[in-house]
Amino acid sequence: MKTRVILPKLLLIAAILFGFNTAVADEAAQLKTANDALRQAQNAMFSGKIEEASLKLADAEEAITALKGENPNSPQLKTLENKVSKLKSDIERRTSTPATTSASSAAEPPSSSQAPALPRNTREAHRLLERELQSLETTHKTRLERVISGESTEGDASFVTQSVGRRIKEAGELLASFEDTAGKDNVSDHPTVIAMRKRTQAVTKTTQELIDRVMTQTATPEPDASDLTVMQELLERFRTDWHNPIVNLSYESDLDKVTEAWHKLNQFNKEVRPSIQSQIDAFAAKYGPDRDAIEEALGESAPGIAWSDIQREMKRLDSLPSEIHVRVMDQLQNMLSGLDRNHDFFRLQRHIELLATYEIALATAADPSSVPDVPAIVAADTKAYMDKINQVEWPECLGNPDTRKGAKAYLVENWEKDPKHNYTLLGFAITGDWSVQTRTLGSPTSYGIPVKVALQEPQDKEAGLARVFDLTLRTEVSDKPEKTPPFASDTVGNSWYIQASKVKMPAE
Structure with a gap:
């Protein structure tokens, strides 16, 4: 118990x-x-x-x-x-x-x-x-x-x-x-x-x-009706006014057009790009940081696609300077390699083109030291070129007064008044005797005399130069030709520059 x-x-x-x-x-x-x-x-x-x-x-x-x-x-x-x-x-x-x-x-x-x-x-x-x-x-x-x-x-x-x-x-x-x-x-x-x-x-x-x-x-705000189309409209203006013209011009072989593309790109970056960037940034802040977020917020794909395309195509413009640089450098090297083979009349113009090309190459270069020193090259070539011109002398004019008078009349009518050029006749010199120009069955049918003529275009006047053409003035073809004017035609040989101050107009 x-x-x-x-x-x-x-x-x-x-x-x-x-x-x-x-x-x-x-x-x-x-x-x-x-x-x-x-x-x-x-x-x-x-x-x-x-x-x-x-x-x-x-x-x-x-x-x-x-x-x-x-x-x-x-x-x-x-x-x-x-x-x-x-x-x-x-x-x-x-x-x-x-x-x-x-x-x-x-x-x-x-x-x-x-x-x-x-x-x-x-x-x-x-x-x-x-x-x-x-x-x-x-x-x-x-x-x-x-x-x-x-x-x-x-x-x-x-x-x-x-x-x-x-x-x-x-x-x-x-x-x-x-x-x-x-x-x-x-x-x-x-x-x-x-x-x-x-x-x-x-x-x-x-x-x-x-x-x-x-x-x-x-929270994503309710979309404004205009926001459903604003990006498409902005994209269209951007493409029409800037992107397409710049890209198309940049692929041209003509230096002037490539230069135009470069200047237009600079204008876009300075004057237009900040505004476009501000608009797409504001749109992203309102509806989302990427295409998917924008499409989800607006319920449509078009605004997001347009917003994304603007971003992508502006990046395309960002890569354009390096592409332009490659093409411009190729062109620059070709121009430099053939500089000494350029005819006198095109040498100064080639200098201008070289310097313009150099400016674009330098502006688009990631490494400026890789661009040849074109100003120094042009300066050296200009000196050698001018030394050569300074050695050219004007010849004494031969021929009798009638021949001189006939030669001048022909040169004024057929060279100075030529609508294809804007020549001013500075002088001429008959440098030899008459010679047979054409024959028929061994018999002369026309005669000619050698003449050097000096003419100026407006840009030549600024440089103090004159263009010299080595001509043969020819009489009209005839069964009984004479060694006397009038002249009916001419043939052209060599041409070069001379200091305009050395040229003389012969007395008639």
Whole structure:
């Protein structure tokens, strides 16, 4: 009989001791967690790692909050709270700003010294909820703030808001589980339960407000009707007025047209490009940073395609200088290699073309030192060219007055008045005797005399030069030709430049 009475008593005592030992073990674990976190916070502070110290301080406060739930009468609580207060003050002195700590101490009302410890299941539900709220107050708050400031690296803002929204929902579910467990344990009116209910509401409300700010900031506005066509219209003007003419001209072999392409490209970059760039940037800021985002925002593909085409074709113009450079350098090398073979009449013009080509080659060169020193080459060639011209002398005029008169009349009528040129007759010289020009059955049918004629075009006058042509003036073909004017035709031999001041017009 005694055995039957003693056994139940022993079992009851064992159960009480087991529960007591478990509570003691939980309390010891929280004490260790709090002390470890405080030690790590202090070490981080002394190492100058203030942010890490603040985070560890928050961990210590979380452990202290859990300890209050385990045993609000723990003799270690006061010591731990004093350590937290002192360390918080030290951090604030080092940063001149309040240390980052958990909001639990502000949200949770002071525990009554008579409040009993939370039951085990309620404590576990409290721990899970506390951890989720801590995450919302720190990690997820920072994620949202980085989206607002434009510093987020997580991509689309909607990804962040949806992710944090799920954590708010999870916090609500954990609160419901916490309250349900507290109800089952008959501690729904426990100060910690009441405080956590208020804290959860405050934290989730604050977090939702941040989400709302993000969504307002990143919301796509309703498209204006004009925005559905504005990019297509801009693309059409850009292509018609600038892109197509510049690209087409740049492929011409004519230097003048390549030069026109280069000047038009410079004009576009200085006068037009900033406006176009501003328009496409504003469009992207309004509807999205790429073609897909724009199409999604506007519900049509055409605006996004046009926006993308403008970007692509402006980059095409950016690559054009290097392409022009390759073609211009080829042309420049060809011109230089044949410079000494150019006829006198084209030598000065070739100098002008060389210098113009050089300017484009230099402007489009990635490495200017790779472009030949054309000005120096032209200067040297001009000197050699002028030395050659300076050595040319004007011959004495032969022939009788009638022949001279007839020669001048022919040269004025057929050379000075030639509509294909803009010649001015400066002088001529008969340099030899009559010779047979044509024959029939061995008999002469026309005669001719050698004449050098000096003429000027307007550009020659500016250079002080005259063009000399080696001619043979010929009489009309006849059965009985005579060695006398009038002259009916001429043949042309060599030609060259002479200093205009050396030319003389013979007396008739």
